[in-house]
Amino acid sequence: MRTLAPTAKGFISLATVGLVTVGFAPFAETISHTTVALAYLLAILFVATLFGSRPALASSVAGALCFNFFFLPPYFTFAVSQGENWVALAAFLVTAVVAGQLSSYARRRADESEARRQEIEQLYSDLREAFAQASQAEALRQSEQMKSALLDAVTHDLRTPLTSIKAAATTLMETGIDLGDESRRDLLAIIDEEAERLNAFIGGIVDLARIEAGQLDLKRSGVPVTEIISRAVERASARLSGREVVIEVPPQTPDVRVDGQSAEEALYSLIENASKYSPDDAPIRLSAIATPTRGVEIIVEDKGRGIAPEDRERIFEKFIRVGRAEIHSTASGLGLGLAIARGLAESMGGSVTAGDGRDGYVTAFTLTLPAAGPTIG
Amino acid sequence: MEPKRILMVDDERQITRVLRHSFLAHGYDVRTASDGESALDTIRDFVPDLVITDLQMPEMSGLELCRKIRAVSQIPIIVLSIKGEERIKVAALDAGADDYVTKPFGMDELLARVRAALRRGPAEPVSEESVLTAGDFEIDRSTHRALVRGAEIHLTPKEMELLIYLLTNSGRVLTHRSMLKALWGANAVEQPEYLRVFVGNLRKKIEPDLSAPKYIITEPWVGYRFEPAG
Numbered sequence: 320m321r322t323l324a325p326t327a328k329g330f331i332s333l334a335t336v337g338l339v340t341v342g343f344a345p346f347a348e349t350i351s352h353t354t355v356a357l358a359y360l361l362a363i364l365f366v367a368t369l370f371g372s373r374p375a376l377a378s379s380v381a382g383a384l385c386f387n388f389f390f391l392p393p394y395f396t397f398a399v400s401q402g403e404n405w406v407a408l409a410a411f412l413v414t415a416v417v418a419g420q421l422s423s424y425a426r427r428r429a430d431e432s433e434a435r436r437q438e439i440e441q442l443y444s445d446l447r448e449a450f451a452q453a454s455q456a457e458a459l460r461q462s463e464q465m466k467s468a469l470l471d472a473v474t475h476d477l478r479t480p481l482t483s484i485k486a487a488a489t490t491l492m493e494t495g496i497d498l499g500d501e502s503r504r505d506l507l508a509i510i511d512e513e514a515e516r517l518n519a520f521i522g523g524i525v526d527l528a529r530i531e532a533g534q535l536d537l538k539r540s541g542v543p544v545t546e547i548i549s550r551a552v553e554r555a556s557a558r559l560s561g562r563e564v565v566i567e568v569p570p571q572t573p574d575v576r577v578d579g580q581s582a583e584e585a586l587y588s589l590i591e592n593a594s595k596y597s598p599d600d601a602p603i604r605l606s607a608i609a610t611p612t613r614g615v616e617i618i619v620e621d622k623g624r625g626i627a628p629e630d631r632e633r634i635f636e637k638f639i640r641v642g643r644a645e646i647h648s649t650a651s652g653l654g655l656g657l658a659i660a661r662g663l664a665e666s667m668g669g670s671v672t673a674g675d676g677r678d679g680y681v682t683a684f685t686l687t688l689p690a691a692g693p694t695i696g
Numbered sequence: 697m698e699p700k701r702i703l704m705v706d707d708e709r710q711i712t713r714v715l716r717h718s719f720l721a722h723g724y725d726v727r728t729a730s731d732g733e734s735a736l737d738t739i740r741d742f743v744p745d746l747v748i749t750d751l752q753m754p755e756m757s758g759l760e761l762c763r764k765i766r767a768v769s770q771i772p773i774i775v776l777s778i779k780g781e782e783r784i785k786v787a788a789l790d791a792g793a794d795d796y797v798t799k800p801f802g803m804d805e806l807l808a809r810v811r812a813a814l815r816r817g818p819a820e821p822v823s824e825e826s827v828l829t830a831g832d833f834e835i836d837r838s839t840h841r842a843l844v845r846g847a848e849i850h851l852t853p854k855e856m857e858l859l860i861y862l863l864t865n866s867g868r869v870l871t872h873r874s875m876l877k878a879l880w881g882a883n884a885v886e887q888p889e890y891l892r893v894f895v896g897n898l899r900k901k902i903e904p905d906l907s908a909p910k911y912i913i914t915e916p917w918v919g920y921r922f923e924p925a926g
Binding site for chain 2: 474475478479480481482483484485486487489490493496497498499502505506509512513
């Protein structure tokens with residue numbers, strides 16, 4: 320309505336007044352003046368609301384003229400015979416002008432506040448869009464940072480054993496120094512150990528990539544918990560080198576439904592981690608608890624320095640080592656073991672979490688595996 | 697002659713194990729430490745002639761260790777760092793390290809750096825003597841004359857200051873930052889272009905072959921090293 324040309328608005332305004340006039344004119348002599356005046360007022364309010372103050376003013380004047388010409392005696396003249404009709408005409412004119420102006424003013428205010436609302440809405444959506452863009456950029460930046468941190472970690476883990484290998488090899492190649500047989504053998508042993516460490520690191524990366532890509536070939540069946548524990552401990556025996564390992568598995572512990580090899584690998588990573596981060600002579604405890612809902616928990620506890628509560632999730636990220644690497648015995652941590660353990664457990668419907676140990680043990684890693692349930696057949 | 701004492705600090709036992717064999721075979725007296733705290737303890741009783749430290753260590757970093765050593769001693773420090781840690785390397789040199797070797801390294805290189813650092817000995821307070829001589833250089837501060845390979849060269853006062861600074865720090869890796877601070881004051885440390893201009897001018901006057909400088913050696917990303925014997 321706001322878009323109409325002023326002449327069109329004026330025409331419609333006058334036509335509205337004309338319509339009321341035509342509608343009531345046949346009954347001019349019988350109908351009450353009040354009814355006619357109210358009908359005009361209604362038309363004027365309609366025009367005011369729709370078109371604003373000027374058309375409202377025009378229709379007020381036109382309405383007053385028509386009211387006088389057609390409905391106030393003597394009819395069809397602009398003369399007014401009785402004094403009270405003058406009053407009625409004047410009252411009509413004043414009421415029409417004021418009501419018209421007021422309602423057009425109210426309309427204008429309503430329009431203004433509508434425009435303001437739209438403006439705010441626009442602003443809000445612009446803001447939201449800008450925010451979304453900013454957070455997308457932030458996420459991108461963070462993932463770039465993450466990538467470069469990962470690259471740094473991989474570089475460090477590859478170059479550290481390479482440094483020992485290169486330094487040992489160049490020492491052995493040196494002529495004119497007397498190394499002695501024992502040193503020579505030790506240098507060769509270091510080259511061998513560090514080559515093995517590089518190989519294990521690369522193997523770990525490949526394992527992790529496989530777990531993340533969901534390419535594991537898992538053959539799940541009922542496996543006794545004691546079997547998983549004894550096989551993992553046996554595999555870790557070189558690393559545990561004579562350290563006391565306490566094993567506590569209640570006789571009624573149910574079997575777990577897992578891929579035996581993957582469960583053993585996950586537990587081995589946890590044992591390796593415990594031995595790496597606790598003093599060489601401190602015992603490690605492996606215990607099993609059957610829970611009614613979650614399955615069987617295998618808990619690995621050590622007497623290391625512990626892990627701060629805020630780091631207990633972070634340590635499962637790839638290449639993360641949390642400020643306690645100084646206690647490791649021979650090969651330093653690769654920062655992959657815990658990520659692999661968790662990945663394997665999760666792919667079998669289980670989990671790995673870190674927490675506090677009990678009975679004097681400081682750190683506890685809990686490997687939860689689904690119970691096998693009643694055997695069929 | 698008493699063997700020179702070297703303290704090796706690295707949390708990677710395999711590396712200290714290798715270096716120990718090599719240094720012992722070369723007649724050095726070696727001690728190892730696996731963290732900064734025990735390194736500081738060892739420095740107190742062993743009193744080494746040289747410290748070699750890794751930069752990435754848990755608890756106390758190599759950087760912090762350099763600072764702590766420098767607070768009590770001027771013994772030469774060589775830092776070992778994984779390639780790609782330029783920023784940390786520069787920070788270590790600024791924290792007081794004298795040289796760095798990038799991992800992985802060949803033993804020949806490390807041994808050469810060790811020999812150079814031991815030759816240099818602890819940094820001495822700048823001598824007040826008016827005539828400085830080292831390698832191909834001779835500078836008389838009182839008469840403002842400088843000779844290179846016996847021939848006199850004409851230097852501006854700032855170039856003279858730069859040459860004296862290089863000469864008194866021969867063989868050390870000098871970071872851009874430490875040079876700017878020494879020559880132009882603390883406010884100039886973020887303006888490496890000053891340095892590039894002056895080093896360029898000085899090279900034109902002292903280097904026989906500008907395409908292969910032999911006295912003022914560029915240490916990429918880090919700074920310069922001055923070798924007075926060329």
